[in-house]
Amino acid sequence: MSGTNSSHAGLTRRSFLKATGVLTGAVAFSGATLGCASQVEGDISSASSDYEVHPTTCISNCHGMACPLDVWTKDGKAFNIEKFQMKDQNLQGVCQRGYSNLQRMYSPERVKYPLRRVEGTARGAGEWEQISWDEAIEYICSIWKSLQSEYGDTCILFSKGTGASSNITTGYVDRLVAYMGASNMPLAYDQAGFFCGTNCLGLEMPYTYWGSESRDLVNAKKVIVWGANPSEAATISFHHISKARENGAKLIVIDPLFTTTAAKADAYVPIRPGSDGLLAMGMMKAIIRDGKQDEDFLKSDTVAPFLVKKDDFHYLRKSDLGQSQVGSKEDAILVCDAQGKPGTPTDIVDPVLEGSFVIDGIEVTTAYSLLLDRLSEWSFDQIAELTDVPVDTIEWLASEYVDGPSMVFSALGIDHWVNGHTGYMNMYALMMVAGQLGKPGTGATVGDSSVPQAIGPNATAITAPKDAKPKSNVLVSEVYDLVFNRPADSKKPVIKSMYFWTHNPIGNLPDRKAWLEVFEAMDLVVVADIWMSESAKYADVVLPVTFMWEEESIASAGNPYLRLMEKVVEPQFEAKGDFEIATLLGRGMGLEDKFQMTREDFLEAVLDNDLARKMGVTWDRLKKEKRIYSYPEEVPVCGSTGVYKTTTGRAQFFREAPAPAFQSDQPWDVKRESLPYWEPPREGWYQNELHDKYPIVFMSERSKFMAHTQFGWSSTMLQELDPEPYLKISVEDARERGIETGDLIKAYNDRGYVVIKAVVTPTTRPGMALIDHGWQEWSFIEGHYSDLSSIASGNVVSNTCFFDCLCQIEKVG
Ligand SMILES: Nc1nc2c(c(=O)[nH]1)N[C@H]1C(S)=C(S)[C@@H](COP(=O)(O)OP(=O)(O)OC[C@H]3O[C@@H](n4cnc5c(=O)[nH]c(N)nc54)[C@H](O)[C@@H]3O)O[C@H]1N2
Ligand SMILES: Nc1nc2c(c(=O)[nH]1)N[C@H]1C(S)=C(S)[C@@H](COP(=O)(O)OP(=O)(O)OC[C@H]3O[C@@H](n4cnc5c(=O)[nH]c(N)nc54)[C@H](O)[C@@H]3O)O[C@H]1N2
Ligand SMILES: [Mo]
Numbered sequence: 001m002s003g004t005n006s007s008h009a010g011l012t013r014r015s016f017l018k019a020t021g022v023l024t025g026a027v028a029f030s031g032a033t034l035g036c037a038s039q040v041e042g043d044i045s046s047a048s049s050d051y052e053v054h055p056t057t058c059i060s061n062c063h064g065m066a067c068p069l070d071v072w073t074k075d076g077k078a079f080n081i082e083k084f085q086m087k088d089q090n091l092q093g094v095c096q097r098g099y100s101n102l103q104r105m106y107s108p109e110r111v112k113y114p115l116r117r118v119e120g121t122a123r124g125a126g127e128w129e130q131i132s133w134d135e136a137i138e139y140i141c142s143i144w145k146s147l148q149s150e151y152g153d154t155c156i157l158f159s160k161g162t163g164a165s166s167n168i169t170t171g172y173v174d175r176l177v178a179y180m181g182a183s184n185m186p187l188a189y190d191q192a193g194f195f196c197g198t199n200c201l202g203l204e205m206p207y208t209y210w211g212s213e214s215r216d217l218v219n220a221k222k223v224i225v226w227g228a229n230p231s232e233a234a235t236i237s238f239h240h241i242s243k244a245r246e247n248g249a250k251l252i253v254i255d256p257l258f259t260t261t262a263a264k265a266d267a268y269v270p271i272r273p274g275s276d277g278l279l280a281m282g283m284m285k286a287i288i289r290d291g292k293q294d295e296d297f298l299k300s301d302t303v304a305p306f307l308v309k310k311d312d313f314h315y316l317r318k319s320d321l322g323q324s325q326v327g328s329k330e331d332a333i334l335v336c337d338a339q340g341k342p343g344t345p346t347d348i349v350d351p352v353l354e355g356s357f358v359i360d361g362i363e364v365t366t367a368y369s370l371l372l373d374r375l376s377e378w379s380f381d382q383i384a385e386l387t388d389v390p391v392d393t394i395e396w397l398a399s400e401y402v403d404g405p406s407m408v409f410s411a412l413g414i415d416h417w418v419n420g421h422t423g424y425m426n427m428y429a430l431m432m433v434a435g436q437l438g439k440p441g442t443g444a445t446v447g448d449s450s451v452p453q454a455i456g457p458n459a460t461a462i463t464a465p466k467d468a469k470p471k472s473n474v475l476v477s478e479v480y481d482l483v484f485n486r487p488a489d490s491k492k493p494v495i496k497s498m499y500f501w502t503h504n505p506i507g508n509l510p511d512r513k514a515w516l517e518v519f520e521a522m523d524l525v526v527v528a529d530i531w532m533s534e535s536a537k538y539a540d541v542v543l544p545v546t547f548m549w550e551e552e553s554i555a556s557a558g559n560p561y562l563r564l565m566e567k568v569v570e571p572q573f574e575a576k577g578d579f580e581i582a583t584l585l586g587r588g589m590g591l592e593d594k595f596q597m598t599r600e601d602f603l604e605a606v607l608d609n610d611l612a613r614k615m616g617v618t619w620d621r622l623k624k625e626k627r628i629y630s631y632p633e634e635v636p637v638c639g640s641t642g643v644y645k646t647t648t649g650r651a652q653f654f655r656e657a658p659a660p661a662f663q664s665d666q667p668w669d670v671k672r673e674s675l676p677y678w679e680p681p682r683e684g685w686y687q688n689e690l691h692d693k694y695p696i697v698f699m700s701e702r703s704k705f706m707a708h709t710q711f712g713w714s715s716t717m718l719q720e721l722d723p724e725p726y727l728k729i730s731v732e733d734a735r736e737r738g739i740e741t742g743d744l745i746k747a748y749n750d751r752g753y754v755v756i757k758a759v760v761t762p763t764t765r766p767g768m769a770l771i772d773h774g775w776q777e778w779s780f781i782e783g784h785y786s787d788l789s790s791i792a793s794g795n796v797v798s799n800t801c802f803f804d805c806l807c808q809i810e811k812v813g
Helices: 013-018 035-039 102-103 133-151 168-180 192-201 214-219 235-246 276-289 297-299 367-376 382-386 391-402 422-435 475-487 514-522 578-588 599-606 610-614 619-625 716-721 731-737
Strands: 052-057 070-076 077-083 115-117 128-130 157-159 222-226 250-254 267-269 307-309 356-359 362-366 406-410 497-501 524-529 541-544 553-555 561-565 627-630 694-699 726-729 744-748 753-760 768-772 806-811
Touching: 077 102, 102 716, 115 133, 128 267, 133 157, 133 497, 133 524, 133 541, 133 578, 157 168, 168 553, 168 578, 168 599, 192 422, 192 610, 214 235, 214 406, 214 475, 222 235, 235 250, 250 391, 267 391, 276 367, 276 391, 276 422, 297 422, 362 367, 382 391, 391 406, 391 422, 406 422, 422 694, 497 619, 497 806, 561 619, 578 599, 619 627, 726 744, 731 806
Parallel strands: 157 497, 222 250, 222 406, 250 267, 497 524, 524 541, 694 768, 726 753
Antiparallel strands: 052 070, 070 077, 115 128, 115 541, 307 362, 356 362, 553 561, 561 627, 694 806, 726 768, 744 753, 744 806
């Protein structure tokens, strides 16, 4: 049945070029336009006889708050969205994306029925046959059973994205993965910052993420936005930044691009992308040179005075001196006094910070001395040259930062590089050296991803049951090689089939062509999605999923309120929730006894935990009250007790025997990884050999009209506001190539190309170009922006490095 879900009528860039005017023609339900909102007046509570009001939320991964909102229905149709006014006036929920949700729910792009690729047609050709749910489940499970008996349980790879992760019921699919003994592909998005935060500060979830809550921003005197663009990508948190500025805080933005956040700043520091780790080292050097390091803080709250054995970079402990059993409780790490006499930090109240000593014949030094050694590897001039930040600017930044309280607002601009972790590790070290940690208005935040889970959903026992088969993780960066170059004696799985939910890998993973090849090599690719996404388009079977307001659930993340998501309307077409799909597939795989739970049982069970009980939260209470405020009144400050949840209990710029995030036989230099260092990006660097051929760093940035591949294309309103993608290029690079705004250009490298319109802008740094993140195949004139990026990742965190990418650009029309 071709055409049902695959044509993207009215929404494709290509058809837009052929026939303008189609953009407004795609509203399925006449009431589903924004204009209706203003026509309804009166008190919501007394209006229930006319229409019903349903509390729910807007779920997406926008680093917003999964904003609570109310949806109004009449005769089973939703027609209006109202903001829920949260207690904290700074948290003004519901943006243009939130208000587009009616159009998205009633979008013609919805997947309506289970679809199977017509036999003999190519993947992606858009030839589908409609099948029943029974047929779909039987088809998938029979293939899976025969593959598992031939290649082992792990030959089916499941991958969950971020598309709806704060809708708690989507996690139920993990139970299927666990009991099937299938492989799991853990997320590679955004791994470096969190890895570094956990290693350096031992972050205490759930209330903090990367350090502190963004509510704490209002206590800062300096806010350093570093590798983030919160005015587009964390709009709720940006309210806290604005509030901080109203309180007199200075806003400094460090970014290669003059962003919309930079436009609001008191100072903007342009930087060469990929060099932030080095800038942090330069700032530390300047602070220490000027004697402004916080020695008291370094001695009491960080590992700085801890003695480290020079040969193996392990701490000197009492057991090394024969004073305790190895690994016993008494086996404390030692510090020493100015005379080189060792003792525990409790014995020696004023330990030395620097120096080398021989204790009982063992050569030791302090962790701080090792940091100074690392800093001395670079001169100010070298740092200025490589970062493209002049020495006096580095000195100025350092003096501003140390004059706190100063808080870093970072996000993923630094993450999306192979050397991303060097940026964050060094930033955390800088916080320690400057003493900008452990007090209100200091540390780092990454937008409001704080999670009220302490009183909320705790689904792990159900989604990762103890009696399940052992977990098999396959990294994103490993998949291609496993599929095409797997050595016969490898212990890793033979991958034959893939299942994606809340994930659009073809649109969102780097090196899209490699993923298309991987899809092509599979016996069966299943995508469960609400809309006919780019990945669904290339699947063998597409399962229609309910929109977030078509089933009851709990919103679990990113908001002060624990939120009930009422079922607003009945599921449309034949769509089913991920929970129900997992149940059907589980039963189809012969796991009937494990998949007996109803959705209601699950929701009740996830609130059945000690923390919830302590706070008096139950499923019944949530159903009655709908939203329960659950943030602590006092903003938690990471490290305010002087104790960190790290292996040493202190803030750590030195890490003993560090391990990579995922152990996967990668080369690993323990000594090097123990302390701050910097190395250039893998590809996107001006001194790279490839740079002669491909002189432009190719990146993307967040747009307020999309959250990844969601929103824009499934809402005509957002389409009108942001109809087509474009590439931003600097005035200098455009002039050199004879490019003007509106020209068609081709950006290309050895991996692929994209043809798109150009926008020439002074906000883009020479040597860089970028396209808004989130566009899918049909929006480009030719090619795809994800065909240019590389799947290469670092050996530390296996992160996806979208920005570590070079290209050339030429005019084509
Ligand atoms: N509207 C919207 N909001 C979103 C999302 C969305 O898709 N749409 N996605 C959410 C998600 S999952 C994420 S991960 C976040 C990402 O949030 P952000 O990281 O804030 O978003 P980006 O626009 O990708 O990049 C941030 C900035 O980093 C800069 N940058 C790039 N490389 C470097 C570098 O090497 N050094 C420095 N200093 N800066 C650099 C870029 O120029 C850009 O201005 O956004 C979240 N919020
Ligand atoms: N070029 C470039 N690419 C990037 C980035 C970048 O900066 N540049 N950023 C990356 C980052 S940081 C991230 S986090 C990723 C995000 O990548 P993804 O996790 O893939 O995020 P989305 O595109 O939001 O959603 C994936 C799919 O989930 C579907 N979906 C929504 N709700 C549900 C549901 O309830 N059930 C099911 N089954 N499906 C649902 C949506 O329709 C969508 O097709 O993108 C990455 N890709
Ligand atoms: Mo992300």
